[in-house]
Amino acid sequence: MKRLDVAAAAALAALAAYVLFESTKLRAGSFRMPQTGFFPRILGVLLILLTLVELFRALRQPASADAPGKIVSDGWIRIGATLATMLGFAVVLERLGFLLATFFLMVLLLRTIEAPRWPKVFIVSLVASLLSYGLFALLLGVPLPAGILGF
Amino acid sequence: MELLQNFALGLSVALTPMNLLFCFIGALVGTLVGVLPGLGPVGAVAFLLSITFKMEPASAIIMLAGIYYGAMYGGSTTSILINIPGETASVVTCLDGYKMARQGRAGAALGISAFGSFIAGTVGVIGLMLLAPVLGRAALSFGPAEYFALTLTGLTLVAYLSQGSMIKALIMAVLGLIAGTVGMDPISGEERFTYGTLTLRDGFGLVPVAMGLFGIAEVLENLLVRGSQSVYETKIQGLLPNRQDWRDSAAPIARGSALGFFLGILPGPGPVIASFVSYAMEKRLSRYPEKFGTGVIEGVAGPEAANNAATAASFIPLLSLGIPTSAIMALFMGALMIHGIQPGPLFIARYPELFWGFIASMYVGNAMLLILNLPLIGIWVRLLKTPYAILFPLILLFCLIGVYSLNANVAEIVIMLAFGVAGFVLRRFGYEGAPFILAMVLGPIMETSLRQTLLISRGSFAIFLTRPICGVLIGLTVAFLIWPIFMRKKKDA
Numbered sequence: 001m002k003r004l005d006v007a008a009a010a011a012l013a014a015l016a017a018y019v020l021f022e023s024t025k026l027r028a029g030s031f032r033m034p035q036t037g038f039f040p041r042i043l044g045v046l047l048i049l050l051t052l053v054e055l056f057r058a059l060r061q062p063a064s065a066d067a068p069g070k071i072v073s074d075g076w077i078r079i080g081a082t083l084a085t086m087l088g089f090a091v092v093l094e095r096l097g098f099l100l101a102t103f104f105l106m107v108l109l110l111r112t113i114e115a116p117r118w119p120k121v122f123i124v125s126l127v128a129s130l131l132s133y134g135l136f137a138l139l140l141g142v143p144l145p146a147g148i149l150g151f
Numbered sequence: 152m153e154l155l156q157n158f159a160l161g162l163s164v165a166l167t168p169m170n171l172l173f174c175f176i177g178a179l180v181g182t183l184v185g186v187l188p189g190l191g192p193v194g195a196v197a198f199l200l201s202i203t204f205k206m207e208p209a210s211a212i213i214m215l216a217g218i219y220y221g222a223m224y225g226g227s228t229t230s231i232l233i234n235i236p237g238e239t240a241s242v243v244t245c246l247d248g249y250k251m252a253r254q255g256r257a258g259a260a261l262g263i264s265a266f267g268s269f270i271a272g273t274v275g276v277i278g279l280m281l282l283a284p285v286l287g288r289a290a291l292s293f294g295p296a297e298y299f300a301l302t303l304t305g306l307t308l309v310a311y312l313s314q315g316s317m318i319k320a321l322i323m324a325v326l327g328l329i330a331g332t333v334g335m336d337p338i339s340g341e342e343r344f345t346y347g348t349l350t351l352r353d354g355f356g357l358v359p360v361a362m363g364l365f366g367i368a369e370v371l372e373n374l375l376v377r378g379s380q381s382v383y384e385t386k387i388q389g390l391l392p393n394r395q396d397w398r399d400s401a402a403p404i405a406r407g408s409a410l411g412f413f414l415g416i417l418p419g420p421g422p423v424i425a426s427f428v429s430y431a432m433e434k435r436l437s438r439y440p441e442k443f444g445t446g447v448i449e450g451v452a453g454p455e456a457a458n459n460a461a462t463a464a465s466f467i468p469l470l471s472l473g474i475p476t477s478a479i480m481a482l483f484m485g486a487l488m489i490h491g492i493q494p495g496p497l498f499i500a501r502y503p504e505l506f507w508g509f510i511a512s513m514y515v516g517n518a519m520l521l522i523l524n525l526p527l528i529g530i531w532v533r534l535l536k537t538p539y540a541i542l543f544p545l546i547l548l549f550c551l552i553g554v555y556s557l558n559a560n561v562a563e564i565v566i567m568l569a570f571g572v573a574g575f576v577l578r579r580f581g582y583e584g585a586p587f588i589l590a591m592v593l594g595p596i597m598e599t600s601l602r603q604t605l606l607i608s609r610g611s612f613a614i615f616l617t618r619p620i621c622g623v624l625i626g627l628t629v630a631f632l633i634w635p636i637f638m639r640k641k642k643d644a
Binding site for chain 2 (some may be wrong): 004005008012015019022026030031032033034035036037038039040043044046047050051053054057075076078079082083086087089090091093094102105106109110113114115116124128132136140141142143144145
């Protein structure tokens with residue numbers, strides 16, 4: 001846990017430095033006349049201080065404090081594939097249209113997360129995309145992209 | 152008398168067929184969310200926020216509130232039956248509730264938790280009804296200095312009460328404040344940190360961020376460590392607690408209601424803290440404290456009452472001061488603001504139908520939940536057996552559509568996914584999302600009030616100490632920050 005805590009605090013300290021650097025590009029004004037950059041700059045300084053305190057605390061803690069739960073590697077694969085699928089959905093949604101994109105999204109997610117049999121995958125995906133289309137587009141009137149199917 | 156008239160006005164709003172329907176949908180979805188793992192009340196409210204855009208403001212807030220208190224009811228069902236809390240406020244209910252179920256008293260545990268929740272929810276709503284207008288009137292004299300101090304105290308208190316490390320919670324709060332500065336400067340209108348993107352001009356949207364941090368991150372976490380769950384197979388009979396159960400539970404419910412109400416007003420995870428404190432209190436007051444944890448009904452009745460009273464009370468600071476005190480209240484604020492309604496001291500005077508309609512709907516909703524929950528417990532249990540393989544893709548699908556439907560903007564899906572990954576990673580390192588989202592919403596209020604105060608005081612910070620309310624609040628903030636250091640020194644010594 002110690003190494004992880006140190007790494008997290010260090011990464012956040014770097015982020016804080018970046019925020020501070022970015023905020024110096026904005027006019028800060030003075031205490032009498034605070035401007036756009038005033039609040040972000042205060043926050044940048046505050047974040048640096050806090051992350052340094054946390055870094056210091058993490059470095060001081062005993063090395064073998066409770067280790068995080070062991071994670072099986074296929075969990076990471078599942079997460080990566082799930083995120084990639086959702087990102088892919090964002091990319092193709094407006095080109096393929098809502099119905100097709102949702103159908104493929106569901107097929108891929110179902111296969112990634114636990115891989116039921118193919119007929120079940122297709123049925124669930126079909127029902128989910130039709131029902132969500134009905135709920136959002138027809139019932140709630142949300143404008144969804146039509147894409148190549150034309151509706 | 153005026154109160155009764157107002158309440159009658161509220162009933163006339165809450166009892167319209169449409170609002171009854173939305174109240175019912177909210178309570179139902181809330182219970183569902185509370186029962187099912189993978190999506191907590193914050194994620195669910197964020198998701199349904201996108202649906203409420205086209206509704207009347209009253210219907211929107213009635214439905215969203217239904218989700219919130221519905222989830223509190225639903226969460227206890229899973230705590231009792233499978234020892235898995237549906238959401239954090241039901242963690243304590245596992246201790247004795249699950250043991251009661253193992254002893255064949257699942258019915259009594261579920262029953263007392265439903266009745267206790269109903270009684271406490273009602274007490275909470277009465278308190279809300281009495282206190283919010285008074286507080287709202289008092290807040291009319293607040294200036295920017297008071298608002299700054301109030302938000303500062305609120306955020307510090309949230310960090311102080313957070314379950315993990317206080318310093319990590321403070322870091323998350325500052326990160327949230329920084330995220331809140333993205334977009335147009337609330338005073339001058341200049342763009343900040345937008346890097347020329349149109350999507351970021353109005354800042355990070357509350358819904359994509361909340362859904363990422365609380366919806367996507369939660370599912371990712373579940374994908375990583377997937378455990379099998381078993382529903383304790385027992386015949387649930389006799390949902391009505393017997394006379395002895397009532398005798399044992401009456402005082403804990405009364406105490407839980409009062410305690411929950413007061414803790415609920417404070418910023419922070421009100422319902423969660425309230426349930427823990429109530430459990431500790433009941434154990435201390437009990438004639439047989441050693442039996443707590445083996446299946447005593449007081450251990451279910453007190454905390455369940457406390458978390459529901461706190462749920463109702465947490466609306467008080469939002470509706471009367473315009474200050475949300477938890478992640479979920481931040482979303483309610485977002486829901487109101489989408490309709491152009493600013494919660495705050497003038498809210499009740501300006502929108503009496505909305506305020507009183509909402510209050511009345513909470514009575515109706517609580518009664519609905521009681522009727523809904525007891526006979527439907529069998530269905531909830533069956534739903535619990537929905538395989539994760541189908542549940543998780545559906546939750547993710549709804550998150551994706553929900554975010555897209557807000558502005559028909561694909562970039563917001565990307566923002567949601569980015570916050571989902573960030574939330575998931577940060578959570579693994581012990582950084583919680585709640586202070587972040589709260590700070591993100593409070594950020595603009597805090598910045599505006601700070602800058603206005605400094606303009607008024609000509610750059611002097613003394614104003615925060617010379618105005619009495621400010622002085623007290625700043626004093627409290629300093630105390631919350633110093634107290635943990637002091638306590639540690641004492642422990643080390």
